[in-house]
Amino acid sequence: MSSKVETLKVSAPRKAEILKELYPEDLFGYSHELTDGEVEVLRELRTALEKHLRPVVNEYYEKGVFPFDEFYKVVNDINFMGDDRLFEGRENKLKTSELFNMFLYLELARFDASVATFYTVHGGLCLNTILVGGTEEQINEIVPKLRSFEYQGCFALTEPDHGSDIAGGLATSARREGDKWILNGEKRWIGGADTADIIPVFARDTEDNKIKCFIVRKGTPGYKAEVIQEKGSLRMIHNNHITLENVEVPETDRLPNIRGFKSVNDILTFTRADIAHLAMGVTAGSFAAAHKYVTQREQFNKKLASFQLVQEKLVRMQSNVVANLAYSVQISKMQEEGNQLMTNSALAKMHNSLNMRETVALGREICGGNGITLDADVIRFFLDAEAVYTYEGTHEINALIVGRAITGIGAF
Template sequence: MTPTPLDPMDLAGIDDLLSDEEKAVRGTVRTFLDRRVEPFVADWFERGEVDDVRGLTQELGALGLLGMHLEGYGCAGMSAVDYGLACLELEATDSGIRSLVSVQGSLAMFAIHRWGTEEHKQRWLPLMATGEAIGCFGLTEPDHGSDPASMRTRARRDGDDWVLDGSKMWITNGSIADVAVVWANAGEEHGGIRGFVVPTDTAGFSAPEIKHKLSLRASVTSELVLDGVRLPAEAVFPEVRGLKGPLSCLSEARYGIVWGSLGAARSSLDTARRYSIEREQFGRPLAGFQLTQQKLADMALELVKGQLLALHLGRRKDAGTLRPEQVSLGKLNNIREAIEICRTSRTILGANGISLEYPVIRHMNNLESVLTYEGTVEMHTLVVGQAMTGQQAFR
């Protein structure tokens, strides 16, 4: 029997663990990105602006990628592993494109799907699944990121209405969103932290775009300002109270990062591998030097381990046995190793590594944001530490 040729980017043969359907999903996403995004994304990053972002969102919706792991309401109802593979391919193109998809599906749509009323679901989810409506998720505040329980955004009752005042910061999709899921403190008498579905054309709502970023430049990032935003009684999520609501959404988004960060790592590693074979120094290819091969081997090893961990967590999610602590374990490991792969890949490219002619510096800069959003390394370390010891060390 003739052995299958070894794929240098799949040294462990992880593809053998995927079904034909899962490979088909991955291939469909890759084909779309190669045509629609790859030729333009370096320019978008350099300009800090995505051309026709609404059109792109609708194309992503037509492909079934928006809320793809949710059931009903026009969503594709695909598996967690399918979703993870899509996130990997999206982030192999650019973290900002993966963020667009994951904030739409795993934060805004998931929040409405899991906690909203039937009216919320019927009104918003079909439009969001097609990309006709864009959503954002307002939790982080200017002074409160890792400690959302201390949020200052307030919701008060005024007759039958709710009135929201406050601000949110670093909100993906904010200034292009049609609907925002906003978390606010309603006071103990009304259940503490509550979630609200806020149409962005509501009086008092504004979303100034954040400029001067050196990371996630191919992504819309905004502040949300809520100045006496008046909402009807039915705008609130009726049952969920406290941090359970937003944390359940964050766990969904973090799962996508477990996979997505590996896409940036894979792209950088493959770029470095190809470059090392083509680039000559001292009369032979860079790939022929032991120190270069050590870098490539170490990076490949960490990529393989991250892929196996992501796939294992995906299978657990599909089986209904995935715990938030396990998502933290995956996010902590995979983003930390992914950013190190990007940095090491940059060294193999030398000065060329800082050029947008290659994707490495773009991935590296993007992952500086992914490293700290949806939970910093420190916070996920303490989640894992608490799971191991039973001792809470956050304060």
């Protein structure tokens, strides 16, 4: 068991100093709206990530394996989902503030996109599915255990033959037999499904043709999750191909408030904003790593950062970070007010992902040859950005969601 990271005592000027040190790329000072407690948690999280995960991140990336032991050491040092300081003064004790949620994605994805993706399937997709779909009893059983990481959660929606068209195409079936359900079908790409304790599976009721959600628990007979091998992006997170063969789920493990794809959209409205934040974090991580590199390496007897062409690229990256932060902060404020719309989440995910893709390419470019090795710390962001660009609605699908809203014409 590792020793706890020393708790930080924050005074007002010290808070500004800490934020400058943590997020120098936040030129417009969005982070200043975080509470003292939230800043303390983020600072302790940074320390724990650097202590436990930094030494192994490249090794695990090469191996294509998730560093579970080191990740849980981080959680042991600082429970970034459940620490009391995150709920000080909040009426809603089930969720942290949306602004903290956004900065949590910045913190995790700025470090590594696989780590942030592992978190998003657990603390974003799974948690929101239980909150949106569950009864009070189900929420009371599962949510505290997700928060403390006693349960690991995931989210099984996509199928081998239905990705972008999952809303209409979902083929996994659920047949009721008395007080239990029988699930059959396949799911694809499901993050963390080989190790998860709680697997919310979306399936179509054979009787009324409606989409429902069932909690499949670890070890249920007929459930198989195989890790997809040889990925060139997000190599550390385990994405799985799931097969469900006559998997039995008791009626008590059906989430009764998931009634059709509209409920799925309610979950995705939150989680698509999460991925906008995650893309923002990847943008910031690439910028921070490239900034460090060009201010250290010399060519022509000068720092790379002293060349005008390099500075122009660096500033384009910086401006993308600020623009992505602006989108993320505004959408998190709207969500805090209960004003969440899929159109806005889709717009933010599309915008931040486009900026992310440009930024990680520039970051890779200004680090030259070393930019393709893990050493310079930009190639992980470059490769991982491709998966982030695709999941939670591809660029095209998010564009079509916004296109439909602004023209009144569905063009899918």
